[in-house]
Amino acid sequence: MQTSPYALPFERYRELLDQEYAALSDLVQPTLDRPVPACPGWNGEDLVRHTAIVFLQKAETIRTGTRPSHGWPPVSVGSLPPQPLLAHCYTRLVEEFDAHPTSDPAETWVPEDQTVGFWVRRLTHETAIHRVDLEQAAGRSVRPLDPALVIDGIDEVLTVMLGRGRPDPAASGDVARLEAGGHSWDVRLSPQRATVQRDAEVDGRTAVACDPEQLFLWLWGRTAAPGVVPAAATELRSRLARAL
Incomplete structure (x- = not known):
């Protein structure tokens, strides 16, 4: 290939x-x-x-x-x-x-x-x-996903799947920061389109920071939120749910 x-x-x-x-x-x-x-x-x-x-x-x-x-x-x-x-x-x-x-x-x-x-x-x-x-x-424990695929999957759900969603006139314009596996994603929730900046410098914004697989599955709605989630990240999850 x-x-x-x-x-x-x-x-x-x-x-x-x-x-x-x-x-x-x-x-x-x-x-x-x-x-x-x-x-x-x-x-x-x-x-x-x-x-x-x-x-x-x-x-x-x-x-x-x-x-x-x-x-x-x-x-x-x-x-x-x-x-x-x-x-x-x-x-x-x-x-x-x-x-x-x-x-x-x-x-x-x-x-x-x-x-x-x-x-x-x-x-x-x-x-x-x-x-x-x-x-x-089946009520079984989830078999661990490939670690490299998980990091790529976080990126894909934010840069590919999120883009399927319709414009959101009620969007806040805030930025949701996600951190996992030594990487970060800053997602600006603009009304017309959410945009993603990878690995931006830390600027004091409260982040969702957790294990990569937990973050991946939460973004896909397959597991509970990783602790207390900032309002912007909650908005991001809702916007993703409408796009997936």
């Missing part, structure tokens, strides 16, 4: 994607009827079917050059049981990943990053989060 513009080499994203998919797949049968705490109203089957369709949609986006719309998703996928459906869609996805240079064009919502590599990174994080979802549905 080509040189990665992200924190991890593309080869490492693919390794972690396969690992997270295998762990997710092992959790399908025990959680089909179990409620998913982070996704109110969904059980494990709902989450598995959602994840499978995301995989398939991105495979089609890469294969055809544009996001599928009419007649999507295919009616035929609804007839497959959850486990075979997930396996089929994942196979389609990684076939497309491995058939294309990561610099090949692929439609995304980030104007400056319209590449296959965007989806390699994005779906590694997506799969990891949904693995956590099924572990929580």
Whole structure:
């Protein structure tokens, strides 16, 4: 694969994607009827079917050059049981990943990053989060995430996922500072768009400072807040919840 513009080499994203998919797949049968705490109203089957369709949609986006719309998703996928459906869609996805240079064009919502590599990174994080979802549905302890993927995931949720949200006329304009793993992110909550500054100097602003995995999972709404959270960080979490 080509040189990665992200924190991890593309080869490492693919390794972690396969690992997270295998762990997710092992959790399908025990959680089909179990409620998913982070996704109110969904059980494990709902989450598995959602994840499978995301995989398939991105495979089609890469294969055809544009996001599928009419007649999507295919009616035929609804007839497959959850486990075979997930396996089929994942196979389609990684076939497309491995058939294309990561610099090949692929439609995304980030104007400056319209590449296959965007989806390699994005779906590694997506799969990891949904693995956590099924572990929580099964009542199991969350298996630790790869430390480098966690730091990259904090950055990705702030610089990629937060950007999916709509403008917020009621935004305060304040800055939420987050610190973890020797890195920091200052997120300015402007009405039109939240912007992120990485590793800015400390200026006395109260920060959310905690273990990287706890911060990552809190930003995704998968664990409780790390202690007392400043108002700006609470606003950031609410804005993220509307974007995810």
